[in-house]
Amino acid sequence: MTGPQERADGSGADRRDDRAVTTDRRDDRAGTDRRDDRAGTGRRDERFGAGRRDERPQRGDRPAGGGDRRGGRPVRPAVDRPRYAAYEALAAVHRDDAYANLVLPAVLRDAGLYGRDAAFATELTYGTLRAVGTLDAILTDAAGRDVARIDPPVRDALRLGAYQLLHTRVPPHAAVSSTVDLVRAVAPGATGFANAVLREVAGRDADAWVQRLAPAMESDPIGHLALAHSHPQWIVRAFAEALGGDLGETTRLLIEDNDPAPVHLCARPGLADPVELADAVGGAPGAFSPYAVYLAGGAPGDLPALAEGRAHVQDEGSQLVAAALADAPLDGPDGRWLDLCAGPGGKTGLLSALAAQRGARVTAVEVAEHRARLVAQATRGLPVTVLATDGRTVGSDPKLPEEHFDRVLVDAPCTGLGSLRRRPESRWRRQPSDLPPLTRLQRELLVAGLRAARPGGLVAYVTCSPHTVETHVTVTEAARRCGAPVDFVDARELLPAGMPGLGAGPTVQLWPHRHGTDAMFLAVLRRG
Template identity: 75%
Template sequence: MDDPARITAYQALLAVHRDEAYANLILPSLMREAGLSSRDAAFATELTYGTLRHRGTLDAIIGRAAERDVARIDPPARDALRLGAYQLLHTRVPSHAAVASTVDLVRSVAPGATGFANAVLRRIAEKDIDAWLTVVAPNEAEDPVGHLAMVHNHPEWIVRAFRDALGGDLAETARALAADNDRPEVHLCARPGLGDAAELADRVGGSPGAFSPYAVYLPSGAPGELAEIRQGRAHVQDEGSQLVAAALVEAPLEGRDEQWLDLCAGPGGKAGLLAAIAAQRGAYLTAVEVTEQRANMVVNAVKGLPAKVLAMDGRLAGQERELPEAGFDRVLVDAPCTGLGSLRRRPESRWRKQPSDLPPLTKLQRELLTAALLAVRPGGLVAYVTCSPHPVETKLAVTEAIKRGQGCELIDARAAFPAGMPGLGDGPTVQLWPHRHGTDAMFLALLRRTM
C-alpha cells in the first residue's frame, strides 16, 4: 500500500491506543521518518488529530454499522476503521476513495478483516454525520448530557464538569465542547527584555496576541525551527498560560518584591516568562520541579536569566533551607491537574482521563497550595493555577484552603489581567475558556497571605 499520509496517521493512532503515546510527540517523529511532503504531513496531521478528537462518536457509529461493540473488533482493524470513518464523515475525501484506501490499509494490517471492514465502511457511507447523530445520540430533552457527549465527542463526566463550571448553562457548555474540537493555533511567547511580540509576529508571519502583550499567533509552520525559539528569545506557550503567569507579577504588592518562586515549574514555560520579567524588575526566581528530566527542561528554559532550579518536591516549601518559610514575595503554584483545559491540544487525553484520577490529584493540589502559603511572606501573593475548569480542581481547592484557616484571603484576579479583557466573570477568581478567549481553559486564583 503506497499511501504514506494514511499509513503515518494509522501508525500514530496505533501508538496512542496501544502504547499510550501522545500524538503531539509521536506524530512529528513518524512524519520525519516517512519523509512526508508538506501536503502529506498536513493530511496525516488532520487524519490523526481529527480521528482522536472524534473517537467517541466514531466508535458509536462503527459499532452500529458493525452490529457489534467496537471493543470486540481487533485493535489493528479498529484503528483503521476509525481512520476510514473519520474520512467519510468529516473530510472532503470522496466516499469511494475513503473506503478503498481504508480497505487497502486493513488488508495490510489485518487481512482477515478485509471483507468485514469493507461492509462496515459501506454502511457508514450511506449516511452523513448529521444523519448518523440522529441514530446514535441520546434524545436531547431526555438526556442532555448524553446528547452533548455524543454530538461533541467528550465523555459524559467531562461534559458534567464543564456544565458545572459554566453555571449549568447547557448552551454555553455546547460552545465550550465544540471549541475543544477546533484545531488550535500555535501561540508563541516573546520573552520580555529579549524579544518584542510585534517584531516577532512580523518575522514569523504571525500576528500579535489579542490579550497577552507577549503573545504571537502562528497559523502554520514548525515553531521549533524558528531562530527566536532556538536562541531563547521566545518559546511556545498558550496565551492563557502567559496571562495567568503574568497576572501573578502584575498584581500589586506592598513591601519587598525580590524573591519569586515557581513551585511546579516543569517543563518551564511559565518559569521562562517569569524569569524574563524578573530580570527587568531586579527580582530572582527559584524554580522547583520534582522530576529530574523536567527539572533539566526548566534549566534550559531559564538559561541566562536570574533564576535557579531545584529538583525537589514542591510540598517541602516552607520546610527546607532552600525554600524557607515566609521566604518569598510571590509564589506560583501551577498545580498538576487533569488537563481538561487543554483537550483541543491533546485530543487523546479526553478518552484517557477518568474520574478516578481526581482524588489523588486534588490531594496533591491542596498540599502544594498549603506549602505555597507557608513559603510566601505575610502580605505576599500566591497564584494558584490549573489547566482545568473542573470545579473540584479550581474553586473548591481554594475554598478549602481558606476554610482550613491558613491565614489568607482571595484578591480579585481580574484586575491583574489586561484592561478591557472580556469574559472574566464576576471574580474574584478567573476562568479562561477556548470559546471565550481562544486560550486553553486556565484557572487562576490570587491569594494574599494575611498572617
C-alpha cells in the first residue's frame, strides 16, 4: 500500500509467547551449573558509555522492585540510560507488537536522550531486533534452555547484552556488568542467571557461535544462511527463489538487510530542486531517481523543506516505481490519475506533484480513515481528491467508475519483505500463513485497478516484497481474471537508462544489494 519508509504493517507472526515464564531459573545464591556470580557484577567501569552521565539512577530508570533498602526506603540500582531506553523499546516491540520506528523516538524523548546517547540507544534497539533469531539460538545454547522459557524482561535484557558482546565494540566486562545492572532493575532475582549466561556468550565471538550452531552450508544452505544472517528460513528461501537460486547473491542480500537503511528524501517536482535540496541538507543527489536526495544524517523531520511540503521522506525505489507510471507513454487523454492504495501518502505526494505540472488530477483511495487523513495532510495544496473507501469497490461506488482513469497505481498491501532494513521486527512477525489472505487481497485490488483503467490506460502494480507469489503469481492471476485484454509494458524502459541489474523484463525487481533501494517490484500493464 505504501513505500518502505511509509508503512508499518505486520501481524504477530513468529512472535514468541511473552506469557512463557522461566520454570527452572538458576538461584542467585546456589544451584548446579551456576557460574561465578562475582564476575561482572561489581563496580562498573565509569569510563565506559556513549555519552553516559553518572552511576546514579537516571530519569527513565524504572526497576521492577526489590533491591537493597537503606533507611527503610528501596534503593534503585543504577541503570545506564541509553541501554534502558533500548530495553524499553525492545520490551514494547515484543510485549505490545509495537514498531520500533514508532516507539523508539518517544522513548528517547521521554528519557531526555540526544546526540551520542540517542545514537547508541538506537543502534542497540535496531541491531538487537535484526539479530534476534541468531541471538536467541546463542542464548538458548548458553543458558541450557529454550529462550522462550526465560522471563520476558530477562530475555530482552539478555538479547541486548548478547548483541553488545557479539556485534559492538563495547568491552566485554562493560557489556556484562551493564546488562546485569539492567536485569537487577527489571527482574532482581535473575542477576546471577544473567551473569552466568552472558559470561558463556562472551566465551566465543559471533563467527565462532555461528560455526558451533549453524547447519553446514554444504548440507543445509538455507538453514546455515538463516542462522548466520538472522533471517527466518522461509524468508531466506523466498529470497533465494526470487534471485534464481543464486546463494552467493542471496548472501549479499541478507548482509545488506542487516545494515541500517539510508534515509532518502524526495524533492517534489515543481516545489524543490534536488540539487539545491541536497546542498541545503548536506546530502547528495540520488543515483537513479531524478527526485532523490541521500540524507547524510540527522532527523529529517526537522528539515524546513519537509515542514513546508516541498519534500518528503521516501526510499528511492518507491520514487522510481511511482515515476515510472507517470512517465510511461500513453495515448489519448491523460488528466485522471488514481492511487488505489494511497495511505499514508508518500507515492501520492510524488504523483500529485507530477500531476500538478501536467494539468492532471489524482484520486487517492485509502480504506482506513486515519490513513486517509494522513494522505490529505501529505498532499495539501496539490491536485488530489482523497476518498476513504475500499479500493475494491470500483464500479459499485459512483466515485470510482469503471473504465475511467488514465493512469492507475496499485501499491498493494504486502508482507513488506523488501523493507526489512527499515522494519527489522517484521522478519520475526511475518510467517508463511500471512501470504494467502494477502495475495488474495492483492489480486482483488489489481483486478479493481484494471477495471478502473480506461481502454488504453496504464496500471502499475507495486509491492515492497520480492516474494514470487506476491509478484509474478499475483500479476498473472489478476490479468487473467480482470475480464479485459491486458498487455505488459516493459518496465525496464521506464526506469533511468543504464540502471543495472533489472533482469529480463517485462517486470522489474529492485534490490538493496544491487540498487541501494528497498526490494520494490514493478509491473506495468496496459488495458486493451
